[in-house]
Amino acid sequence: MSHVIAIMSMSLDGFVAGPDDDVRQVFDWYFASGDVELPTGGSDPMTFRVSEPSARHLRTLTPRLGAVLTGRRTFEVAQGWGGNHAWGPAFVVTHAVPDGWPRPDSTVHFVTDGIESAVRRATDAAGERAVGVHGADTIRQCLDAGLVDELQIDVAALLLGSGVRLFDHLATAPTVLGDPTVVAGVGVTHLTYPVLKEQPAHDEG
Numbered sequence: 001m002s003h004v005i006a007i008m009s010m011s012l013d014g015f016v017a018g019p020d021d022d023v024r025q026v027f028d029w030y031f032a033s034g035d036v037e038l039p040t041g042g043s044d045p046m047t048f049r050v051s052e053p054s055a056r057h058l059r060t061l062t063p064r065l066g067a068v069l070t071g072r073r074t075f076e077v078a079q080g081w082g083g084n085h086a087w088g089p090a091f092v093v094t095h096a097v098p099d100g101w102p103r104p105d106s107t108v109h110f111v112t113d114g115i116e117s118a119v120r121r122a123t124d125a126a127g128e129r130a131v132g133v134h135g136a137d138t139i140r141q142c143l144d145a146g147l148v149d150e151l152q153i154d155v156a157a158l159l160l161g162s163g164v165r166l167f168d169h170l171a172t173a174p175t176v177l178g179d180p181t182v183v184a185g186v187g188v189t190h191l192t193y194p195v196l197k198e199q200p201a202h203d204e205g
Contacts, residue, residue: 037049038050146172
């Protein structure tokens with residue numbers, strides 16, 4: 001099975017969006033942290049402008065990815081990525097397929113029968129490459145199901161104080177992680193943690 005990597009930006013105090021669902025500050029480092037230009041590809045391409053350390057980090061990460069898994073909320077905010085995500089086929093976990101989808105020539109797929117099915121379909125599509133999981137709720141579901149192999153967390157240099165937390169209400173916490181790899185960028189710190197598959201038993205007493 002493909003490697004499953006949870007990928008998300010968050011503030012230092014753990015929020016991926018503000019109280020009004022505004023994600024701009026958390027993701028600002030992608031567009032204003034340096035002079036290195038990185039085009040994203042896909043149907044709705046963007047150009048990142050990051051520092052050299054962040055560019056090296058992204059150049060190492062993104063070629064590993066062969067599919068993306070996310071939730072309906074992220075799909076809506078991203079307006080369906082123009083029909084083709086830069087990381088490869090996209091699998092959206094949802095209760096119902098949105099109106100107007102799926103679309104011809106699109107590589108966006110909708111999974112209505114749960115997170116395990118979504119991960120299975122995404123890993124099949126990714127082949128020998130990894131699946132990138134994006135979106136707070138989808139990442140939490142994958143962690144609770146024991147389906148994440150690695151966390152790639154980009155910690156933006158700000159404190160939001162309130163909003164949407166990335167790791168709220170984990171059913172399986174505490175989850176023990178391996179030693180991190182740390183890349184210090186400009187306005188962001190990139191943390192990579194392996195998720196240990198052999199977790200210590202939780203003390204019920």
